[in-house]
Amino acid sequence: MPRRVVVAGYGMAGARLAEEIRRRDPAGERVALTVVGAERHAAYNRVLLSAVLGGSLRPESVLLQDEGWADEHRVDLRAGTAVTGVDRSARTVTLSDGSTVDYDVLVLATGSRPWLPPVEGLVTEEGLAPGAVAFRTLDDCTRIVDAARPGAPVAVLGGGLLGLEAARGLAHRGNLVTVVHPVGHLMERQLDPAAGRVLAAKLATLGIETRLGVTAARYLPGDGLKLADGTYVAADLVVVSAGVRPASDLAEAAGLATDGGVLVNDALCTSDPRVHAIGDCARHPGTVSGLVQPAWEQAAVLADLLTGANPAARYRGTPVVTRLKARDVDLAALGEVHTEVDSADAEVLCLQDATRGRYAKLVLREDRVTGAIVLGVPDAAAAITQLFDRGTPAPADRLALLLGHAATAPPASPVDLPASATVCRCNTVTKRQLVSAWRAGARSPADLATATRATTGCGGCRDAVRTIADWLATT
Amino acid sequence: MPVDTHCPYCALQCGMRVSAGTVAPREFPTNRGGLCQKGWTSAAVLDSPGRLTVPLVRRDGELRPSTWEDALDLVAARLRALRAEHGPDSVAVFGGGGLTNEKAYLLGKFARVALGTSRIDYNGRFCMSSAAAAGIRAFGMDRGLPFPVTDLAGAGAVLLAGANPAETMPPFMQHLTDAELVVVDPRRTPTAEAATLHLRPAPGTDLALALGILHAVVADGHLDKEYLAERTTGFDDAWRVAAAWWPERAERVTGVAAADQRRAAALLAEADGAYVLTARGTEQHARGTDTVSGWINLALALGLPGRPGSGFGCLTGQGNGQGGREHGQKADQLPGYRRIDDPAARKHVAAVWGVDPESLPGPGPSAVELLDSLGSATKALLVFGSNLLVSAPRSAHVASRLAALDLLVVTDVVASETARQADVVLPVAQWAEEDGTLTNLEGRILLRRRAVDPPSGVRTDLDVLHGLAVRLGQPPQRFPTVAEEVFTELRRASAGGPADYSGVTYDRLRAGEALHWPVVSTDDPGTPRAFLDRFAHPDGLARFVPVDHGGPAELPDAEFPLQVTTGRVLAHYQSGAQTRLVEELVAAAPEVFVEVHPDTAARAGLADGDLARVTSRRGSTVARVRAVASMRPDLLFLPFHFPGAGRANLLTNPALDPVSRMPEFKVCAGRLSTVES
């Protein structure tokens, strides 16, 4: 008899777990799988919602699985149904449709939900007041897109990663966007104040205004927001993106250990060995929750364990790299970002170029990258992330690393090359050989070619040979 | 009399003129009058002192001169005895992508008919197999470039994935001077230097990159929806995978900036005519077939293949890498690019050969698996045109397998490293000394003509096959020795197959006709551009294949913290057996080197010019340090042309692609140290 595994949550973690389990156990011989998901859609890629908001992807393009997937893969999918209770002694879960399902193993993959800031008038009995929308689900996304008519003013509550992605998407659609952020600089968890300033300036060039260090006091439907400093932000629509909280209420009600998320160990077990948790709702000491990479890695490990494919599999954590996905704004932040330039025990480099929207800060310890903020230098961001992830020692030329492509020197003129330099690679002809051939009477590029075979391969050195010939003619 | 012919080396098959034992370039569409240094100096191998001119037979542990009669008698007798004792599959054949169509064809026939063995494969497995498998999957047919090379000159943009033609086939670069080049390579190669955009994925992450670019194509509105609807199938499933590779995620895995992925997508999409071309860098992986499928998916999403002025192709490496994979020296193949497990194909080919279809063996093991079986299931190996001791992965293991054989027979032009291990060495004629056809990288059939007399004492491979076949009891006329006669038979055998040569004749080739296969009748002008109306699947549609990134088979760890990749340099060809005999080429590239970032070298206590040891789980190589500032600090590069302790393939990982059985030449874990440690 296969083990009965019930997954609560059909989001990015839950759907991935189902796929990983079926990849290891296609016929369902080891695991009988039930997936219960509160949303009515097939699972979709939440990370891409900003692209849907910005209009570059259509909602159907972000579905993770097509409608028939569950049936074809022997998954008992209960979409549009929530798990409302867990009875750990009876090993059953109760669903919102009143039914119960028995389990041998329960996996919590309930994700996180938006945190709603205490703004007067924002939250009503039925949830968010009209004209205010959170930014978490595909339905939210559709609501925002429907409400945000081009040219209309929109306020975004929260200048974190998601708020800024939403802001960028809306600005791209032609909305007049103001981001209201209670802290003195944007993305304060991932950026230092200086980087935050450069980012705000960059966003301004894209038509996004920021109101920093001030909270919203009141929501006035149809008008906008009144801020704590007494000023107003006009908005037909308010997008609430003030952070998320792990959805751990089920676990709490069932008496599992939680602390800002369901606590799990390296086997992704909660305090009850028959209950696991993965994704945003889980809290593992080795990572920060709220990102998809840990969720997917956890899904793979848990599938190894639940199917017995690899009983030794363990999840050890995922280093966190934050990457803003906003058109024309290239920002990556990783590791220790708040270490000061004058830190006594770390090596810190910092380059600010606010005029061009660039900021790059690099923190190293014992030659390894331990933190970085890279804004507006895309290829440096990519290279630094690789060093961080792989733990490779950083190159001694730190500046080149920080500058990326910009550091590449323009090629030297063939005239300035040393005599030993190869001018024609195809035929291994050095500058010295060309000079000797010239002295021996080959006085034109064509004669030089006959004498040395330079230019007779790919022809790429034709200009160089001509330049050398001209130079020899004048010296 | 000067004779117009083609270069003995790579698949560009540059036009050259041979007169009085010297070589000069000539105008030909693929090389436009250019030659690289290998081509220029190719005549030096004709009269090299390293040339073999007398059969050698091992006696008392030494290879000693013998006569042709004795040598062939001996081989035939041993083969007969082994077959009697252990069955026909105890004898195996290993061919090469440098052999002419006639040789490749006759070799396959010899194995299946005269030896009755299923065990035949060739070094093209190390070269083209991933691209071939992916091409067949997507288009129903594999022709490296399904369009003439010269079409590239009109392109607005060309993406080269894992190709370094500026070094490996320099005259080819002349076709790319007007295009915006996007070069995908972990190293800053000369080709990358010529690029508008150089994307440098971490080794073994090319597929993630292809997926990231495909994602960008969709998200940035570059998808050619009309083309998808009319000419392809399977996009939705492929997108399902690519959707999970938004460029920022692909960036983290590949190290290629998301912005650069988007730029690549835009360059290709907005160009007036774009091409996507792959080569060994992206193909020689344990996931090589999927990786090529990833690039094909990208090309299909942009609507490139099967339209004039744009397309997808792979750059074939070896001189006859294309023809060599069509005519039956591959374990699963019969002539005409037919499958050996297809009953209709067996029937057709058996009829041409005058044998019972039942008598033909089935598919045999692929190259690496075949080499693994030496000394156990396989007792004797006949090698034609391959120096596998240098070119196969995990060479130390290959050497031990060769040593475990009862009989190793090598036919070669020169005393290659593999020949020196053999029990019997048969000296054969080469390129300018005999007639034969080759099929170049664009599927064009070329005639290489005899321009000089072979040295006395050597025979042609066709002679060798004939001599052995007759001694094994075959009727003599079944194994002709005149190339044109063999070709005439090949035409019949290939007729009706995907690679149909039935309309190609030596006379048409002599007259200079540009014939790209399929050529189905003698008045068919051939097919310079395939797929214009339909792809070769029964429904005429190209297939997207949903492929996902998996990464290299061996990842760096504490013991082997670096990644090693291998490749070629300009001055040498393949295992270097020929080019290492040419003084000028040896002067240009005398010995194996390891390219490494100066910091990484310094950390190992090494500087530019020092001798270093590079070690992997499979062996270690000694190489001269070349400190190159543009290298990734975690990467080492070694060319594989060099013998002995300098063999790069002592390091490489024989992990195999599940579809193509291509080994993972392009990435393994390694470490760098001083020679003493």
Ligand SMILES: Cc1cc2nc3c(=O)[nH]c(=O)nc-3n(C[C@H](O)[C@H](O)[C@H](O)COP(=O)(O)OP(=O)(O)OC[C@H]3O[C@@H](n4cnc5c(N)ncnc54)[C@H](O)[C@@H]3O)c2cc1C
């Ligand atoms: C706009 C946006 C952009 C993002 N961008 C990035 C990014 O660039 N990079 C990154 O790493 N991460 C990003 N994230 C975060 C990423 O989406 C999450 O980390 C990821 O979705 C977590 O997966 P999960 O399955 O744990 O949670 P979710 O995907 O939230 O799925 C949880 C599911 O469980 C359901 N559920 C909850 N309670 C119950 C219940 N009781 N019964 C049944 N079902 C229940 C929910 O309805 C939901 O469908 C982004 C998120 C958003 C919203």
Ligand code: SF4
């Ligand atoms: S090796 Fe290739 S590129 Fe060089 S001359 Fe020969 S065919 Fe041309």
